[in-house]
Amino acid sequence: MNPSIVGWAHSPFGRRDGEALEDMIVEVARDAIAHAGIAPTDIDAIYLGHFNGGFSEQDFTAALILEADAGLRFKPATRVENACASGSAAVFQGVDAIRAGRARTVLVVGAEKMTDTKSPQVGQNLLRASYLKEEAGIEAGFAGLFGMIADRYFQTYGDKSNALARIAAKNHRNGVDNPFAQMRKDLGYDFCRAESEKNPLVAGPLKRTDCSLVSDGAAALVIASNDVAQAMPRSIRFRGMAHVQDFLPMSSRDLLKMEGCALAWQKALADGGIALSDLSFVETHDCFTIAELIEYEAMGLVPYGQGERVALEGWVERDGRLPINRSGGLKAKGHPIGATGVSMHVLTAMQLLGEAPPDLQLPNPIMGGIFNMGGAAVANYTSILEAAR
Numbered sequence: 001m002n003p004s005i006v007g008w009a010h011s012p013f014g015r016r017d018g019e020a021l022e023d024m025i026v027e028v029a030r031d032a033i034a035h036a037g038i039a040p041t042d043i044d045a046i047y048l049g050h051f052n053g054g055f056s057e058q059d060f061t062a063a064l065i066l067e068a069d070a071g072l073r074f075k076p077a078t079r080v081e082n083a084c085a086s087g088s089a090a091v092f093q094g095v096d097a098i099r100a101g102r103a104r105t106v107l108v109v110g111a112e113k114m115t116d117t118k119s120p121q122v123g124q125n126l127l128r129a130s131y132l133k134e135e136a137g138i139e140a141g142f143a144g145l146f147g148m149i150a151d152r153y154f155q156t157y158g159d160k161s162n163a164l165a166r167i168a169a170k171n172h173r174n175g176v177d178n179p180f181a182q183m184r185k186d187l188g189y190d191f192c193r194a195e196s197e198k199n200p201l202v203a204g205p206l207k208r209t210d211c212s213l214v215s216d217g218a219a220a221l222v223i224a225s226n227d228v229a230q231a232m233p234r235s236i237r238f239r240g241m242a243h244v245q246d247f248l249p250m251s252s253r254d255l256l257k258m259e260g261c262a263l264a265w266q267k268a269l270a271d272g273g274i275a276l277s278d279l280s281f282v283e284t285h286d287c288f289t290i291a292e293l294i295e296y297e298a299m300g301l302v303p304y305g306q307g308e309r310v311a312l313e314g315w316v317e318r319d320g321r322l323p324i325n326r327s328g329g330l331k332a333k334g335h336p337i338g339a340t341g342v343s344m345h346v347l348t349a350m351q352l353l354g355e356a357p358p359d360l361q362l363p364n365p366i367m368g369g370i371f372n373m374g375g376a377a378v379a380n381y382t383s384i385l386e387a388a389r
Contacts, residue, residue, distance in 0.1 A: 002237050003099065005222070005349045007221070008032050011027060016217070021050075022067070043071075045094070050112065051083060055112065055337075063077055083129035083378065088381035091341060095223060111217070115216050123142065146206065146291060157305040163311040163312055164289040167286065175331070175333055178328050179357050180333065181334065206289070215334030215335055221346060221349075235388035239272040239274065246259065264380040280322075280362065281326055327343075327347045348370055369383070
């Protein structure tokens, strides 16, 4: 049987002045263990998702988790890094350890401290997740990279600015209901659609409201084997999982297809023995609104080039046929890189158990999908979760 999530913790995302990366890691580790109702000594292995890439002088961070409790001392702890998918990479390592029989209970933490870094350096740090041999000269950092993708998409399929504004407005509206979100303000479609002094162009056709936020934050999960989970008060099972790694150079891939994302969805659905229509909701990687738009197509909601239908016809609104990024997504919730994938799993587990904050909770969800990517669809992780009971 597949492992299950049996406990979790989630810090508020945003600017956390005066708090060190270490503080956030310790906080969520301690809270997740308590939420699972186990002793720290019950943990067999620890995994930390942490990108860093220049955001923190403190590297070699996995052992910081041990400071949450002396009972964690001497437990194997490993830092996992796969760009913006570092959090999901850590989750997958934890699941693999249980499936391999090396652990029965695993603690997974994701964390990042980004706001101490000045804006120009933030762009340079993020660009390190691209292929520097060919892409280091791109202006505006990672926003410039996705601005290029948006330009190419518009050239191929026409101007989709209306659809991008709908996605931004949806995610900001959803973020109002999420107490963990960095930006809890409904900006509205008109503001997101219009270029203005408060919403200037950033790169290509992408405006400020098309770009995810620079954030601090952390999240944590306790994952257990089936025999352990059966005795726990809550249990969210991994129904299907897939990790697909694509070429790093953009020149080696069709950027408008996100083929790694598409294959990760196909494999995860097949692993779970289900169809996309079986999902109640999805948390997907909207680092930029153009990414969410193309992900609609890659996951199979519509053929390539028709993603605007999904946004403009309201398919992915909270009361639509498949709510996407009910949490506010990276766009409103924030994107502390190493924490993002773990956060997606935490919020999905909350929804499936009916334990999400009241204003955020969806009615009777059965199964939730997660897509977290590193780079421009280079590292692609898809999870499908369901309530085990």
